[in-house]
Amino acid sequence: MVHDRLAVGMRRRATAEDVVNRLGARHGSDSTRGRLRRPPAVDIHPPPAIASRAPDRGGGEAQAAPADVSRRRRAQPQPNLTEMGMSLLAKFVTASLALSFILASAPARAADPREVTDDRLLKADTDGANWLMYNRTYSGWRFSPLEQINTSNVKKLVPKWIFAGGTLGDQQTTPIVNDGVMFTTSTSLTLNRVQAVDAVTGALLWKHDRKIPDDVGALVRVIPHNRGVALHKNRVIFGTLDAHLVALDAKTGKQAWETKIADYSDGYFMSAAPLVAKGKIVIGIAGPGEMGPRGFIEAFDAETGKSQWRWYSIPAAGEPGSETWSADTWKIGGGAVWHAGTYDPATNLLYYGTGNPAPWIADMRKGDNLYTMSAVALDLDSGKLKWHFQYLPNDAWDYDTMAEHHVIDVVRNGQTHKAVVQANKLGFVYTLDRLTGKFLSAVPFVKSINWGGPDPTTGKATENPGRRPTMGGPPVEVCPSLLGGTGWQPKVFNPKTGYMYIPANEFCMRYAYVADLTYKRGQLFTGVTTEHFSRSEQAGVLRAFDVNQNKVVWEWSNRTPLISHTLSTAGNLVFQGTAEGKVVAVDAKDGKELWSFNLGTPQSGGIISYAVDGKQYVAVAAGGTLRSQVWFGKEPKWAEAARVNYGDIIVVFGLAD
Known part of the structure; x- marks a missing residue:
């Protein structure tokens, strides 16, 4: 447990210069004791040839920060805050600052960050100062044990620094922090970018750009994005x-x-953050659900990159489950695994959610279409399937169930169950036995559901009549929309409250199948038209779900959908982003809003918390994308989300000094 201790200091008023200095990341010189040492200059040359590398592709360029970066601060552009952000900042500037708190257990910044060993990853739940993997821990909770920032002082949060990633892709990264160094990703139509920055000042340490071929698949050209990195050694x-x-x-x-x-060229790409465990890198593939080829999960040796095993989400002819596909439809059946998985070291099982089958027109692929739309448990060592549970056979609505499965021990009627819990697009919170995959329960967390629902005893999906379109027929109104009751944006679990916090959506869609569709390699293979709409004035709702009582206990509402991230902390806080560009903090116990800030761009990436030199920070990745205009542009209630500017920034907050 991380404890706070009171550091007695002088109370003073912040000046405008103080705030500008903090935003500009002015925190001492290179000679300051404990400051990060910059890496040496890097030769900008293509990397050496390696096995399995395409002869005319790839290659990246690493660029170190300028040698005199700390002495050239005035040459760095200052962040351009929105009018609302400036208004909030002005209030902070004129207010008296409270006494500061220091985390007793947080380490000082290391000159050389420690290697991220398998043991450190295994014990990540006890390392509150760092955020070492996509979900912080293998369990998928996204819960920070830090409590310096809490319900009593969160109103004193101010921006400490802002870092511009420099691209105009869909910013979905979750920053990763190790001993005062933050690693973040950005994308565009031309490159994948990874950058390392000082987690206290925002100063760039190095940048690696990898050029992307001009002829990547159609889906990448629509939504280039990356959700982050993994660390190993x-x-x-x-x-x-x-x-x-x-x-x-x-x-x-x-x-x-x-x-x-x-x-x-088949439409494959990588968007998920990898998961590293026991010396293996595990990652699923993106693209198949919209482009056609079979999805898979693959493990690689973390030292060499050599493949260890591959598991396909769609069985080949003659394999178990192949009988759930008609004719040769399995060959172009989709089933992407485009989100990060979770892991239980006690069982050595990986838990992943699989995506929708392709094409989206269900009539073109008769059968249940295993193992799409499923929870799957794979042995980490061998990749063998241990169990599966299919949430929705023969999906007709792009309701892919790729979201993370939280590893939680739930108590029901006095009995403890080792479970995995998933809130997904279907609008239900599912609880499964994580040892066997046995269905335990499914409870709705949204009100806008008309497609049908799971049988309360078996969990098998039962559909309402008239909700499946026909090829060439009129649009059908279906709830939730294909963006889901909740989508890929991570849900979080707080072990102190026992609540899962779900960024939920209350809106529907008008959904139609085209009259004819033919598969073409590298082209979109969906075959639908869709339009989102809402009957509610509050389309986005953050809901707290008690996993033991199996019910929603409170909610916080927002006018626009919540296609954004969430964070829970031991300070009894939940941070939530919004499509119109806000980040808010609410009380984890009752949902009361305590603080908000206008980022000026849609909040679409990860929200994390970490500590350096005894100070807790909250980092928010934001930027959004033009697809907000596509998704929300026809619904007048969501106009503010459709017209907000997009970009690529990391904003880091801390308590006012």
Whole structure:
């Protein structure tokens, strides 16, 4: 448990210069004791040839920060805050600052961050100062044990620094922090970018750019995005838009190795953050649900990048489950696994959610379509399927169930169950036995549901009549929309309250199938038209779900949908982003709003918390995308989300000094 101790200091009023200095990341010189040492200059040359690398593709360039970066602060542009942000900031500037609190257990910044060993990853739940993997821990909770920032002082949060990633892709990264160094990703139509920055000042330490081929698949051209990196020893590992896995030196950004995973010409790409456990890198593939090829999960040796095993989400002819596909439809059946998984070291099982089948027109692929739309448990060592549970056979609405499965021990009627819990697009919170996959319960967490629902005893989906479109027929109104009761944006679990916090959506869609569709390699293979609409004035609702009582206990509402991230902390706080560009903090016990800030761009990436030199920070990745205009542009209630500017920024908050 992390405890606070009171540091007695002088109370004073912040001046405008103080705030500008903090925003500009002015925190002492390079000679300051405990300051991060910058990596040496890096030669900007293509990396050496490696096995499995495409001969004419890839290659990255690592660029170190200028040698005199700390002495050239005035040359760095200051962040351009929105009018609302400036108004809030002015209030902070004129207010008296409270006494500061210091985290007794938080380490000072190391000159050289420690290697991220398998043991450190295994014990990540006890390392509150760092955020070492996508979900912080293998359990998927996204819960920070830090409590310096809490319900009594969260109103004193101010921006400490802002970092511009420099791209205009869909910013979905979750920043990763190790001993005062933050690693973040950005994307565009032309590159994958990984950057290391000082987690206290926001100063760039190095940047690695990887050029993306001009002929990547159609889906990448619509929504280029990446959700972050994984760390292992002294390596930074990420997937690319042209379906490669790349490892960089954590100190310099220079490429260490690269492995081609799939042919991007088939529509494959990598968007998920990898998961590292027991010396293996595990990652699923993106693209199949919209482009057609079979989805899969693959494990690689973390030292070499060599493949260890691959599990396909769609069985080939003659394999168990192949009988659930008609004719040869399995060959182009989709089933992407495009989100990070979770892991239970006690069982050595990986838990993943699989995506929708392709095409989206259910009539073109008769049968249950295993193992799409499922929870699957795989043995980490072998990749063998241990169990599966299919949430929705023969999906007709792009309700892919790829979201994370929280590893939680739930108590029902006095009995403890080792479970995995998923809130998904279907609008229900499902609880499964994590040892066997046995269905335990399913409870709705949204009100806008008309497609049907799971049988309360077996969990098998039962559909309402008239909700499936027909090829060439009129649009059908279906709830939730294909963005789901909740989508890929992570849900979080707080073990102190026993609540799962779900960024939920109360809106529907008009959904139609085209009259004819033919598969073409590398082209979109969906076959639908869709339009989102809402009958509610509050389309976005953050809901607290008690996993033991199996019910919603409170909610916080927002006018626009919550296609954004969530964080829970031991300070009894829940942070939530919004599509119109806000980040808010609410009380974890009752949902009362305590603080908000206008980021000026849609909040679409991860929200994390970490500590350096005894101070807790909250980092928010934001930027959004033009697809907000596509999704929300026809619904007048969501106009503010459709017209907000998009970008690529990390905003880090801390308590006013």
